[in-house]
Amino acid sequence: MVMHFEYAPGATPIDLDEALGLIPAHITTQADLNTWEEMNIVEGADWMKRQKMIPALDEGLVRELHSRMFNKTWLWAGTFRKSAKSIGIDWPQIAVALKNLLDNTAYQVEHQAMSNDEIAVRFHHQLVLIHAFPNGNGRHARLMADALIMNLGGDRFSWGANMSLATPGVTRQNYLSALRAADNGHLESLMQFARQ
Numbered sequence: 001m002v003m004h005f006e007y008a009p010g011a012t013p014i015d016l017d018e019a020l021g022l023i024p025a026h027i028t029t030q031a032d033l034n035t036w037e038e039m040n041i042v043e044g045a046d047w048m049k050r051q052k053m054i055p056a057l058d059e060g061l062v063r064e065l066h067s068r069m070f071n072k073t074w075l076w077a078g079t080f081r082k083s084a085k086s087i088g089i090d091w092p093q094i095a096v097a098l099k100n101l102l103d104n105t106a107y108q109v110e111h112q113a114m115s116n117d118e119i120a121v122r123f124h125h126q127l128v129l130i131h132a133f134p135n136g137n138g139r140h141a142r143l144m145a146d147a148l149i150m151n152l153g154g155d156r157f158s159w160g161a162n163m164s165l166a167t168p169g170v171t172r173q174n175y176l177s178a179l180r181a182a183d184n185g186h187l188e189s190l191m192q193f194a195r196q
């Protein structure tokens with residue numbers, strides 16, 4: 001049986017073939033799925049925390065974190081999207097776009113082109129814009145930015161200091177409007193939101 005998904009504003013709908021990749025067979029409601037995903041994501045976040053140093057900003061790390069966040073939930077955890085979404089680049093270009101982003105970010109870190117916060121928040125925004133995975137891109141890209149800033153000696157981001165970012169509500173609206181401002185080249189709101 002294929003479950004019925006309910007989406008928060010700005011969330012990426014799941015295709016039918018992606019929905020068939022749901023691992024826990026007992027899950028039929030969005031609430032159960034959210035709880036299950038949450039447990040899985042905590043394991044991914046713990047794994048990331050245990051990596052004291054990011055060995056290299058590369059595709060392997062990006063995919064491994066997504067895999068560890070969703071490997072008990074989705075068969076396609078850690079694998080790139082092969083479907084079009086309302087946001088995100090054309091899927092055949094994901095690997096190249098991601099490599100460019102990772103290389104640019106490493107360059108910015110090396111040359112201290114801007115503050116570490118700005119480097120990590122830009123990285124977050126670009127990563128969700130690429131939308132490398134069928135789902136989980138927002139949560140994954142926030143954890144990736146957290147890992148980057150902590151590796152640079154900064155504190156973890158607060159992302160609006162709200163636990164319910166993944167569900168509808170004012171914090172999510174603020175997050176989405178800050179992302180849209182960043183789409184237009186204005187990063188200040190997203191930087192503020194990340195430290196709120």
Ligand SMILES: Nc1ncnc2c1ncn2[C@@H]1O[C@H](COP(=O)(O)OP(=O)(O)OP(=O)(O)O)[C@@H](O)[C@H]1O
Nearest residue numbers: 010011012128129134135136137138139166179180
């Ligand atoms: N205009 C936009 N510009 C950049 N990124 C966006 C924009 N709109 C949405 N996003 C990002 O896409 C994410 C939704 O993608 P997806 O559903 O793959 O991730 P998710 O982790 O399941 O998200 P969520 O749990 O936040 O719904 C949002 O959380 C946000 O990070």
Ligand SMILES: [Mg+2]
Nearest residue numbers: 011012135136
């Ligand atoms: Mg989603």
